[in-house]
Amino acid sequence: MQAERIDCDVVMRQLWDYLDGELTATRMAAIAAHLKVCDRCLPQYNFERSFLDLLTRLRKPGPAPEGLRLRIMTALVNAGLRPVA
Amino acid sequence: MVNAPVTAAEHAHFRAEALPWLDEIARYAMWLTGNAADADDLTQETFLRAFRGWRTFRAGESCRPWLVTICRNIFLRHRRREQRVVTVEDPELEALAAASLHRSAREQGAQDLFTMVDFGDAVAEALRELPEAFREALVLVDIQDLSYADAAAALDIPLGTLRSRLFRARRQLQEDLMAFAKDAGYSVTASVPGERKGGTRAG
Numbered sequence: 546m547q548a549e550r551i552d553c554d555v556v557m558r559q560l561w562d563y564l565d566g567e568l569t570a571t572r573m574a575a576i577a578a579h580l581k582v583c584d585r586c587l588p589q590y591n592f593e594r595s596f597l598d599l600l601t602r603l604r605k606p607g608p609a610p611e612g613l614r615l616r617i618m619t620a621l622v623n624a625g626l627r628p629v630a
Numbered sequence: 631m632v633n634a635p636v637t638a639a640e641h642a643h644f645r646a647e648a649l650p651w652l653d654e655i656a657r658y659a660m661w662l663t664g665n666a667a668d669a670d671d672l673t674q675e676t677f678l679r680a681f682r683g684w685r686t687f688r689a690g691e692s693c694r695p696w697l698v699t700i701c702r703n704i705f706l707r708h709r710r711r712e713q714r715v716v717t718v719e720d721p722e723l724e725a726l727a728a729a730s731l732h733r734s735a736r737e738q739g740a741q742d743l744f745t746m747v748d749f750g751d752a753v754a755e756a757l758r759e760l761p762e763a764f765r766e767a768l769v770l771v772d773i774q775d776l777s778y779a780d781a782a783a784a785l786d787i788p789l790g791t792l793r794s795r796l797f798r799a800r801r802q803l804q805e806d807l808m809a810f811a812k813d814a815g816y817s818v819t820a821s822v823p824g825e826r827k828g829g830t831r832a833g
Contacts, residue, residue, distance in 0.1 A: 567777070592732045592735065595742070601772070609652055609656035627638065
C-alpha cells in the first residue's frame, strides 16, 4: 500500500509527535517518506533530533543505591509487607 | 467498612508490579527535589503510600504512571504550593513555533549547535530553570521516557495539555541553550554544501 502523501505544513505540525513515535503507523510512514525527499523539512528534523539526543544524555540508568533499596524494603516490611517466603 | 486482611496474593502482586519501578522512581524523585537526601525520603514515602493504597491500584494498568503520580503529589504537598495554571498555545502551534526557532538558528549558522557544542552541566541547569509545569512534562517524556499518555496520566492533565507543555518546554530549553552558547562565546560557521563545518569558541 502506498504511503499517504502529506505536505510540509502537516510535517512541521506533527514533527515532535513523529520524533516521539506517537503517531499512527500510517502517518509515521508518511512523514518518513516526506523527510526522505524534502530539503526544507529534513534540516528541521535533524535539528530537533540532535536536541532530543542531547536530552537523552541526562538519563542516568542504573540501580538506586543499595542503601536506599534496603531502607525502603525495611520500611515496607515494618508497614506489613510480607517477606518473600 | 471493615477492611479485609491483605492477602498473600496482594503482597506478591505489589512486589511484582510496584517494586521493579524503585530505581526509576528514585531517579524521578531526584529530578523533583534536586538533592539525594530529600529524594531518598520522597522515594520511601512514595512506596509506603503505594503499599498502603495498593487496593486502589487497578490491576492490568501500568503501575509506573500511578507511582509517578503518588511521588509527585507527595512532593507538591510537602512544598505546600498550589499548582499554578499555565496557559500554553495549541500543541501544533507550538510545533510551528519550533520551526520558526530552527529558521532563526539556521540564519545564525547554529543549526548544528546541539551536536557541536559541549554544554556540560548547562542542559541540566537550564532544565531546572524552566517553569515547573513545563519542566514536569519534559522530565517525564524526555528523561523518564514515558509515553504522552502515561505522562498525561501521571500529571492528571489532558493529552493535549501535556503535548502543549512538552513542546513549549523544548522550545524554551532550546532558546536558553542557544543563549548559553552565545554568552559562552561559541560561534558556528555557516553551513554551506561542500564547505567544512566548524564549531569554535570565539575570542
